[in-house]
Amino acid sequence: MKTFFALFLFITSLNGFSQDTITTAQTKDYINSLACVTGKVVSYKLASEGKSTNYINIDAAYPNNIFTIVFTNDYLEKAKIKIEDLKDKIIFVYGRITTYKNDLKQIPQIFNPRWIEVKKQ
Numbered sequence: 001m002k003t004f005f006a007l008f009l010f011i012t013s014l015n016g017f018s019q020d021t022i023t024t025a026q027t028k029d030y031i032n033s034l035a036c037v038t039g040k041v042v043s044y045k046l047a048s049e050g051k052s053t054n055y056i057n058i059d060a061a062y063p064n065n066i067f068t069i070v071f072t073n074d075y076l077e078k079a080k081i082k083i084e085d086l087k088d089k090i091i092f093v094y095g096r097i098t099t100y101k102n103d104l105k106q107i108p109q110i111f112n113p114r115w116i117e118v119k120k121q
Contacts, residue, residue, distance in 0.1 A: 024059040024067035027097050027108035036094045037067060037110065038119070041086045047073055054083055058091070068109040069093055070100075075112045090119035 022030060024039045039058035043065075047054050052073045057065040076083065095113035099106040 021092065024108075027067050030097045031099060031108060032096065034094070034096050034114075036092055037097070038090065038092050039067065040090050041088060044083045044087065046083060056083060056086065058093075065107055068107055069113060069116070070109050070111045072112060079116075081116065086118065092117045092119065 021036045021038050024037060027035070027037055037058070041056055041058060043057045043061035045055045045062070054071045054073065054076060055062075056069040056071070058067045058069065060066045071081070071083070075081075093110055093113045093116045095110035095115075097108050097110055099108060
């Protein structure tokens with residue numbers, strides 16, 4: 001029964017996948033909403049020593065970034081994600097779109113996404 005339920009959830013999530021996918025240019029219209037965002041990883045910044053925050057910029061590199069994914073070291077370790085391997089790949093990322101309160105540009109971001117997937121070539 002558990003297998004059937006898991007399969008059902010997987011199939012229903014696939015049905016909504018393409019309908020709910022937005023581009024990085026659309027993210028400003030989805031602040032405080034859950035959404036699947038797609039785009040190309042163009043740059044990243046790993047946490048420096050003593051820090052725990054990592055960044056991926058999608059579709060435009062910093063300082064002209066239009067959408068950022070923010071990860072903690074703990075999240076990357078648990079999810080077994082190597083940011084370096086994502087460079088130049090098209091990805092899908094799902095989570096709550098927010099902005100960082102101290103960011104004057106108010107760039108949309110997802111902090112520790114619910115899931116992230118690389119588009120199959």
